[in-house]
Amino acid sequence: MDVIDRWRFIIAAMSVAALVVLITATAGQHHTPPPRLVGDELGRDNDETLTDYVQRAQHGFSAAAPGDEVYALVTFRQPLTAQAAGAVVQNIARVNAFEVGFAPVVGIPEPVKGVNRGDSLVHHITLKQMNPLDVRGLVVHDSVEKLHVLAKNSKVLAIEVLPPDATWGSFAVRPVNVS
Numbered sequence: 001m002d003v004i005d006r007w008r009f010i011i012a013a014m015s016v017a018a019l020v021v022l023i024t025a026t027a028g029q030h031h032t033p034p035p036r037l038v039g040d041e042l043g044r045d046n047d048e049t050l051t052d053y054v055q056r057a058q059h060g061f062s063a064a065a066p067g068d069e070v071y072a073l074v075t076f077r078q079p080l081t082a083q084a085a086g087a088v089v090q091n092i093a094r095v096n097a098f099e100v101g102f103a104p105v106v107g108i109p110e111p112v113k114g115v116n117r118g119d120s121l122v123h124h125i126t127l128k129q130m131n132p133l134d135v136r137g138l139v140v141h142d143s144v145e146k147l148h149v150l151a152k153n154s155k156v157l158a159i160e161v162l163p164p165d166a167t168w169g170s171f172a173v174r175p176v177n178v179s
Helices: 003-026 051-063 081-086 118-128 144-150
Strands: 071-082 092-100 135-143 156-162
Touching: 051 071, 051 156, 071 081, 081 092, 081 118, 081 135, 081 144, 092 118, 135 144, 144 156
Parallel strands: none
Antiparallel strands: 071 135, 071 156, 092 135
């Protein structure tokens, strides 16, 4: 090995040693905090009773301004079939997602022309291999006035609304256990 090769070897060895020292010195200093929900949320808090949730949802709903178009979580008094849930919200402008059982909500497209909401819900719930007999809630989008009409339906337990500036995909939805 000539002089140049020895220097290359020494420089390479020192570089590796410096990299090892740097990695060892900085290990453990880069703890990533656990993800935290930041922003709008729908649904029941973990430590919240069902009664407290319904009261909180009602308070927020009654404070919503007439004329506003909002996203809302519609929670049913008891699990409904997909057909029955679709019938309850047939006159709502948009159904964005469904909640079946205690699974996370699943976003859905609008039904194609000529297909009612119940048939559309059955199709999408079955497609996801979920139980179309266990619809617990729906995320909808419409005017506050239409949601007030919906709230009078005896199958609806609570309607929780978001501020009118909320956008689809920018808020969290937690399940509401009604049992």
